Amino acid sequence: MTVAQAASVGPSLTLLSEHEMIRQTAREFAQKEIAPIAGHHDETGEFPSATIQKMGALGLMGIEVPEEYGGAGLDTLAYVLALEEISKVDAAHGTIMSVNNSLFCHGLLKFGTEEQKRKFLVPVASGRTIGAYSLTEPMSGSDAATMKTRAVREGDHYVIQGRKSWVTSAPVAEFIVVFTTTDPAKGHRGITAFIIETNQPGFSRGKTEPKLGIRASATSEILFENYRCPVSNRLGEEGEGFKIAMTVLDAGRIGIAAQALGITEASLEASVSFAREREAFGQRIGEFQGIQWKIADMKARIEAARLLLYQAALAKTASRKTGQRFTLEASVAKLFASETAMFCSHEAVQIHGGLGYSKELPVERYFRDAKITEIYEGTSEIQRMVIARSVLGLR
Numbered sequence: 001m002t003v004a005q006a007a008s009v010g011p012s013l014t015l016l017s018e019h020e021m022i023r024q025t026a027r028e029f030a031q032k033e034i035a036p037i038a039g040h041h042d043e044t045g046e047f048p049s050a051t052i053q054k055m056g057a058l059g060l061m062g063i064e065v066p067e068e069y070g071g072a073g074l075d076t077l078a079y080v081l082a083l084e085e086i087s088k089v090d091a092a093h094g095t096i097m098s099v100n101n102s103l104f105c106h107g108l109l110k111f112g113t114e115e116q117k118r119k120f121l122v123p124v125a126s127g128r129t130i131g132a133y134s135l136t137e138p139m140s141g142s143d144a145a146t147m148k149t150r151a152v153r154e155g156d157h158y159v160i161q162g163r164k165s166w167v168t169s170a171p172v173a174e175f176i177v178v179f180t181t182t183d184p185a186k187g188h189r190g191i192t193a194f195i196i197e198t199n200q201p202g203f204s205r206g207k208t209e210p211k212l213g214i215r216a217s218a219t220s221e222i223l224f225e226n227y228r229c230p231v232s233n234r235l236g237e238e239g240e241g242f243k244i245a246m247t248v249l250d251a252g253r254i255g256i257a258a259q260a261l262g263i264t265e266a267s268l269e270a271s272v273s274f275a276r277e278r279e280a281f282g283q284r285i286g287e288f289q290g291i292q293w294k295i296a297d298m299k300a301r302i303e304a305a306r307l308l309l310y311q312a313a314l315a316k317t318a319s320r321k322t323g324q325r326f327t328l329e330a331s332v333a334k335l336f337a338s339e340t341a342m343f344c345s346h347e348a349v350q351i352h353g354g355l356g357y358s359k360e361l362p363v364e365r366y367f368r369d370a371k372i373t374e375i376y377e378g379t380s381e382i383q384r385m386v387i388a389r390s391v392l393g394l395r
């Protein structure tokens with residue numbers, strides 16, 4: 001990758017042809033298919049099944065998964081470029097895509113057995129069905145190791161009881177990677193992961209979350225009452241669940257940074273168009289220094305977020321060969337990109353004034369959608385904790 005002339009708004013890097021191709025594919029799809037429906041799905045909260053199916057057919061739901069397991073066989077940079085383009089038009093589609101790719105497919109690819117990959121990864125990576133990931137519980141969020149959902153082994157099955165919350169795509173997912181405790185006395189070393197088949201008895205869905213933003217993505221609680229999970233559906237060994245959860249979240253956080261970057265770009269583009277057209281006090285508002293400084297701050301932060309994101313993506317691709325963790329790069333990218341999304345969407349509303357506050361324009365949606373990127377897959381405070389521990393050599 002070489003640094004090229006920066007465009008006034010938009011990517012300032014020259015990409016390899018395969019990367020440019022997937023970015024173009026995602027961009028065209030988002031503009032043609034998602035842009036016309038995004039406002040409606042935000043308003044109604046209706047899950048956008050038709051467009052998600054089409055994204056599956058385009059290979060966008062398992063970008064990094066090898067072709068033999070139903071995916072597109074590309075690298076992490078390809079994934080983030082595509083996710084950025086989708087999220088630029090609609091962050092809710094970005095959430096669904098991100099959870100499917102990073103939280104479900106990445107975990108199955110890295111920790112699944114051959115049989116599990118054939119049975120669960122192939123249909124999800126190829127976009128025929130949807131996968132989800134469930135770590136959080138009503139009383140266990142940032143402190144993830146304190147989960148209470150319990151799995152007890154009985155012969156060739158585990159019996160699972162408990163309640164998980166804030167599960168993205170749970171209302172539509174066929175398979176969910178769920179983290180439970182198999183030995184509460186061991187704390188995080190007693191946590192075990194399972195692949196749950198949602199059509200089996202003992203599984204049900206609880207309340208759906210009425211959310212501030214990313215409203216077209218479906219989020220609900222899930223409940224287990226004597227759910228019998230075959231041992232063959234255990235992901236990894238007993239007690240390995242916490243490390244699996246954290247490893248998968250490293251990948252997920254890169255996805256959220258890409259989603260956040262998409263929101264920043266949409267916010268800047270809308271602001272630039274508006275500042276070029278709108279007149280006040282006898283001139284276009286873009287000619288006022290007050291607006292120019294906002295645009296300049298947005299642009300500078302966006303370009304910094306982009307470099308951090310692409311650096312994290314390259315680190316993740318390199319880890320396929322080296323096996324090295326990319327925890328630090330992922331947390332830095334997520335922290336900076338999500339705070340930039342909040343900053344840029346806030347400035348975009350301000351630049352648009354009353355129109356920015358109106359549902360007539362998508363700018364208020366960018367503002368509502370941006371907030372979740374500072375919360376899910378680890379809050380900004382958790383990212384700062386992870387970064388500081390790494391820099392200080394505490395973990």
Ligand code: CAA
Nearest residue numbers: 135142144145166167168188243246247327376377378382
């Ligand atoms: N990769 C691999 N292993 C890791 C790791 C990583 N990134 N991070 C920690 N570990 C390992 C440690 O090495 C340690 O291993 P040992 O057992 O050998 O000691 C073990 O995990 C425990 O680590 P810590 O002592 O650091 O654990 P902690 O209890 O202090 O917690 C934490 C660390 C970073 C705060 C973690 O709990 C965390 O990330 N919390 C946030 C959870 C989160 O992001 N939740 C969002 C869920 S998904 C979601 O948002 C919903 C959705 O659908 C999108």
